[in-house]
Amino acid sequence: MSLRFAFRLYQRRLRQPLRTARDAQITVRSGIWLRLETETELRWAEIAPWPSFGSETFAEAIAFCEAFPAQPTWVDLAAVPATLPACQFGFGCLRKPIRTGLLPTSAVLLPAGAAALRAIASAAPATTYKWKIGLDWESELELLLQLDRQLPRSAKLRLDANGGLTTAQADRWLQALTAINERQPGRIEWLEQPLDPNQVDGLLKLAQNWPQVPLALDESVSQLSSLQFWQTQSWPGLYILKPAIAGWPQTVLQFCQEHQLPVVVSSMFESPIGWRSVAAIAAQLGRADQAQGLGTTAWFADDWESKTAAALWQHPSNS
Ligand SMILES: [Mg+2]
Numbered sequence: 001m002s003l004r005f006a007f008r009l010y011q012r013r014l015r016q017p018l019r020t021a022r023d024a025q026i027t028v029r030s031g032i033w034l035r036l037e038t039e040t041e042l043r044w045a046e047i048a049p050w051p052s053f054g055s056e057t058f059a060e061a062i063a064f065c066e067a068f069p070a071q072p073t074w075v076d077l078a079a080v081p082a083t084l085p086a087c088q089f090g091f092g093c094l095r096k097p098i099r100t101g102l103l104p105t106s107a108v109l110l111p112a113g114a115a116a117l118r119a120i121a122s123a124a125p126a127t128t129y130k131w132k133i134g135l136d137w138e139s140e141l142e143l144l145l146q147l148d149r150q151l152p153r154s155a156k157l158r159l160d161a162n163g164g165l166t167t168a169q170a171d172r173w174l175q176a177l178t179a180i181n182e183r184q185p186g187r188i189e190w191l192e193q194p195l196d197p198n199q200v201d202g203l204l205k206l207a208q209n210w211p212q213v214p215l216a217l218d219e220s221v222s223q224l225s226s227l228q229f230w231q232t233q234s235w236p237g238l239y240i241l242k243p244a245i246a247g248w249p250q251t252v253l254q255f256c257q258e259h260q261l262p263v264v265v266s267s268m269f270e271s272p273i274g275w276r277s278v279a280a281i282a283a284q285l286g287r288a289d290q291a292q293g294l295g296t297t298a299w300f301a302d303d304w305e306s307k308t309a310a311a312l313w314q315h316p317s318n319s
Pocket of ligand 1: 160162192193218219240
């Protein structure tokens with residue numbers, strides 16, 4: 001029997017709009033579900049592009065799926081070009097599913113700006129919180145002090161600028177964060193992607209100048225090739241890995257394991273089909289004592305998390 005391939009698009013509404021220094025305002029998440037019937041089983045996977053992070057566009061991913069044979073061979077499934085890293089993730093998971101082990105713990109993703117303070121008050125207590133900055137940095141510096149006061153004493157805070165700071169602004173932030181970590185070591189777990197990915201020397205210099213606050217790269221390492229580049233630069237900080245847009249999942253996994261990279265895995269508002277594969281990668285790569293960035297599921301108000309892949313595929317609300 002030959003393989004049978006099908007795909008369908010979905011749309012999913014966020015509980016509240018997502019704002020980052022890179023994306024103006026996102027209210028709806030769109031993605032593509034993949035279904036493969038083999039001789040022995042049904043397999044599901046997801047393509048979840050995020051173009052502002054260097055992946056292909058949604059339209060490019062759809063075009064690839066439309067041109068893909070309905071009765072593919074295993075060779076077809078391995079022939080996705082490097083220009084389509086989100087498609088490589090989806091087809092890579094179809095070809096060789098990544099099974100979920102024990103799910104790692106995850107940081108709570110707070111909304112940007114002052115809404116973070118309200119969110120902390122209503123969120124279940126967690127060990128690690130993540131806050132997006134770089135939208136209005138002067139008011140955020142004041143909010144930081146309030147956040148620091150309001151967070152549980154034992155909690156850690158990671159900040160994510162999404163590449164939105166200038167070098168001068170990054171210095172101001174790192175000065176404030178260093179003061180917090182001097183008072184309470186480890187309170188600020190890291191500052192993520194302070195500068196634009198183009199500023200390679202600037203990022204290396206920040207890491208050198210501010211040793212008391214770890215830095216993490218995210219947008220800088222969003223595909224396998226850029227991950228490889230920073231590994232050769234001996235980056236002294238952490239790597240945020242977004243498997244859904246990084247390329248072939250098995251290749252990425254192997255590279256991180258071979259070089260023992262300090263990786264924290266992050267989801268990108270995938271539906272449960274893609275999210276489960278991302279979480280499985282996090283379970284394999286993440287440090288046991290470090291929360292992973294899988295908290296995007298709480299941003300959706302629907303009940304999709306409780307549904308199986310087969311039920312989602314039949315779901316009436318997808319387009
Ligand atoms: Mg980030």
